[in-house]
Amino acid sequence: MLRIDCPWCGPRDMVEFTYVGDGTLRRPEIGAEDGHFDYVYLRDNPKGPHVEIWRHGVGCRRHVAVTRDTATHEMLATGKPGEGAS
Amino acid sequence: MGEYSVWSVLRGGLTGQTHWKRAWRDPDPKPAYDAIIVGGGGHGLATAFYLAKLHGMTNIAVLEKGWVGGGNTGRNTTIVRSNYMLEGNAHFYEKSLQLWEGLSQELNYNVMFSQRGVLNLAHSDAQMDGYARRGNAMRLNGIDAELLTREQVRAWAPMCDFSERARFPIHGGLLQPRGGTARHDAVAWGFARAADRLGVDIIQNCEVTGIDVVEGRVTGVQTSRGPIKAKKVGLAVAGHTTQLAQMAGLRLPIESHLLQAMVSEPLKPWIDCVVTFGAGHFYISQSDKGGLVFGGDLDGYNSFAQRGNLPMVEHVVQCGVALMPSLKRLRLLRHWGGVMDMTMDGSPIIGKTPVEGLYLNGGWCYGGFKATPGSGWVFAYTMAQDRPHELNAALSLDRFERGAVLDERGAGPTPGWH
Numbered sequence: 001m002l003r004i005d006c007p008w009c010g011p012r013d014m015v016e017f018t019y020v021g022d023g024t025l026r027r028p029e030i031g032a033e034d035g036h037f038d039y040v041y042l043r044d045n046p047k048g049p050h051v052e053i054w055r056h057g058v059g060c061r062r063h064v065a066v067t068r069d070t071a072t073h074e075m076l077a078t079g080k081p082g083e084g085a086s
Numbered sequence: 087m088g089e090y091s092v093w094s095v096l097r098g099g100l101t102g103q104t105h106w107k108r109a110w111r112d113p114d115p116k117p118a119y120d121a122i123i124v125g126g127g128g129h130g131l132a133t134a135f136y137l138a139k140l141h142g143m144t145n146i147a148v149l150e151k152g153w154v155g156g157g158n159t160g161r162n163t164t165i166v167r168s169n170y171m172l173e174g175n176a177h178f179y180e181k182s183l184q185l186w187e188g189l190s191q192e193l194n195y196n197v198m199f200s201q202r203g204v205l206n207l208a209h210s211d212a213q214m215d216g217y218a219r220r221g222n223a224m225r226l227n228g229i230d231a232e233l234l235t236r237e238q239v240r241a242w243a244p245m246c247d248f249s250e251r252a253r254f255p256i257h258g259g260l261l262q263p264r265g266g267t268a269r270h271d272a273v274a275w276g277f278a279r280a281a282d283r284l285g286v287d288i289i290q291n292c293e294v295t296g297i298d299v300v301e302g303r304v305t306g307v308q309t310s311r312g313p314i315k316a317k318k319v320g321l322a323v324a325g326h327t328t329q330l331a332q333m334a335g336l337r338l339p340i341e342s343h344l345l346q347a348m349v350s351e352p353l354k355p356w357i358d359c360v361v362t363f364g365a366g367h368f369y370i371s372q373s374d375k376g377g378l379v380f381g382g383d384l385d386g387y388n389s390f391a392q393r394g395n396l397p398m399v400e401h402v403v404q405c406g407v408a409l410m411p412s413l414k415r416l417r418l419l420r421h422w423g424g425v426m427d428m429t430m431d432g433s434p435i436i437g438k439t440p441v442e443g444l445y446l447n448g449g450w451c452y453g454g455f456k457a458t459p460g461s462g463w464v465f466a467y468t469m470a471q472d473r474p475h476e477l478n479a480a481l482s483l484d485r486f487e488r489g490a491v492l493d494e495r496g497a498g499p500t501p502g503w504h
C-alpha cells in the first residue's frame with residue numbers, strides 16, 4: 001500500500017487518490033501551431049523519479065504533486081502543484 | 087538435438103530418459119550479425135524464428151538481459167483471442183490466431199494451445215447491443231463469434247451467479263469458440279528451441295545498454311557483453327520499450343504501467359473456458375495444474391517495479407466474487423506483476439522508426455501474449471523487407487501524429503485507461 005502525504009490533508013492511503021499522470025507536461029499556448037502532438041501523446045516515462053499528479057478525490061479533491069520512484073514505488077516528495085515537488 | 091516425438095520418449099524409456107539434451111545452445115555473442123533482436127520474450131524469439139524460417143536470415147541473434155521468457159511472456163494470464171472490431175487490428179490478431187492453431191506442429195514443441203472458448207459476459211441491454219455489433223464486425227471479417235443468451239451462458243459457465251441476488255445480472259454474452267489459452271513458458275521455450283535449430287544465436291544475460299546510430303542509421307548495439315554490430319536492430323522489449331527507444335533518441339507515445347495476476351490453490355476441473363466479467367475488469371480460466379488464473383485492471387500509475395499493491399488484488403477479487411460467489415471459499419496461492427507497455431490508443435506499434443534500420447515492436451498493453459506468433463511473423467517481414475506487411479501497416483508509429491489512432495475502447499490518449 002502506498003501512502004501519499006497530501007499538502008492539505010496529511011498522509012492518506014493511495015486508495016483515496018486517482019492518478020492523473022505525468023506532472024511535467026505543459027499545454028501549448030492557445031493558438032500555438034506546434035507542441036500539441038508532443039503534449040498529448042509523447043512521454044518521457046522515466047524508470048526512476050517521476051513527477052506526477054494525483055487527485056485527492058476522497059479528501060480535499062485537489063491535485064497533489066508527487067515525486068515517486070517508478071522502479072521502487074518509493075514516495076520521494078509531495079507538494080502543491082507548481083511548487084517544490086513538480 | 088533431434089525431434090521431440092513419442093518415439094523419443096519411448097526410446098528414452100530404455101535408458102532412464104537420460105538422452106535429453108539442452109533445448110538450445112548457449113553461445114557467446116559474435117562481433118557482428120546481419121540483424122539483432124533485443125528482448126528474448128515470445129515476440130523477440132518468434133521474430134527470430136520467422137526471420138530464419140521464412141526470410142532466410144540465419145546470421146542473427148536475440149539478446150536478452152535476463153533469461154528467455156522471464157518478462158511478460160512468463161507472467162501473463164495466457165488468454166488468446168481475436169475478437170477485435172477495428173480493421174487495423176482484426177486481421178492482424180486473426181492471423182496470429184491462425185498461427186496458434188498450427189504452432190505446436192510448426193515448432194515441434196507442445197505449447198498446449200487449448201481452444202476452450204473465450205466468453206465475454208454482458209450485464210445490460212446496451213452491452214448486448216455492443217456485443218452484437220462487435221460480433222457482427224468480427225463475422226464480416228471471417229472471424230468466429232456467437233452471441234449467447236442468458237440460458238446459453240448458464241450452460242457454458244454455470245458457476246456464475248444466476249440467482250435473484252446477483253449484483254450484476256447476466257444478460258448474455260459474446261463467445262469466440264476458437265479463442266482459449268496456451269502454456270506461456272512453452273511458447274518462449276518452443277520458439278527459442280526452434281529458432282536455435284535454424285542457427286539463431288540466443289544470448290541470455292546480455293543487456294543492451296546503448297544503440298549506435300551514425301547519420302540517422304543504426305550500426306549496432308552496446309551490451310553488457312561488449313559491442314555488437316548490425317545494420318538491422320529490432321526492439322521487442324515490452325515494458326522497457328521507451329527505455330530502449332531513448333537510447334536511439336526517440337520519445338514514444340507509451341507509458342509503462344503495472345498489471346498484476348493471481349492464481350488460486352489447485353482445484354478439480356471447475357471452469358473449462360475463459361470467462362470475462364462485463365461489469366468490472368475480471369477474467370478467469372483454469373490452468374492444467376488446476377489453479378484458477380485471474381486478473382483485472384492495471385494498478386493505475388507508471389511503474390517498472392514488476393510487483394503490485396494489495397488494493398488492486400482486493401478489487402480484482404471483489405469483482406471475481408461478485409461474478410462467481412463460490413470463489414470466496416478459495417485461498418490465493420500467488421500473485422505477481424509485470425511491466426506493461428501501454429500506448430496512447432491501446433493498440434500495439436509494429437513497424438519502422440525515424441532511425442534507418444531500427445524497428446519497433448512494442449506497446450502491447452495487456453494483450454500481447456495472444457499476438458506472439460503474429461507479431462513475430464509481421465515483424466520478421468518488416469525487418470527483412472524494410473517495410474510493413476499489410477497486416478501491420480495500420481500499427482505504424484506515425485499513426486498518432488497522423489490522427490489515425492486505433493482506439494478499440496474509445497478511451498482517448500490516457501494509457502492507463504485502455
Ligand SMILES: Cc1cc2nc3c(=O)[nH]c(=O)nc-3n(C[C@H](O)[C@H](O)[C@H](O)COP(=O)(O)OP(=O)(O)OC[C@H]3O[C@@H](n4cnc5c(N)ncnc54)[C@H](O)[C@@H]3O)c2cc1C
Pocket residue numbers: 124125126127128129130149150151152153154155156157158159160161162163164165166292293294295322323324325326330345346347381422423424425426450451452453454455456457
Ligand atoms: C499480469 C499480466 C497478464 C497478462 N495477460 C495477458 C493475456 O491474458 N493475454 C494476452 O494476450 N496478453 C496478456 N498480457 C500481456 C503479454 O504478457 C505481453 O504483451 C507479451 O507477453 C509481451 O511479450 P514480449 O515478448 O513483447 O515481452 P516480454 O516477454 O516482456 O519480453 C521482453 C524481454 O525484453 C527483455 N529486455 C528488456 N530490456 C532489455 C535490454 N535493455 N536488453 C536486453 N533485453 C531486455 C526483458 O528482460 C524481457 O525478457 C499480460 C501481461 C501481464 C503482466
Ligand SMILES: [Zn+2]
Pocket residue numbers: 006007008009010056059060061062
Ligand atoms: Zn487532500
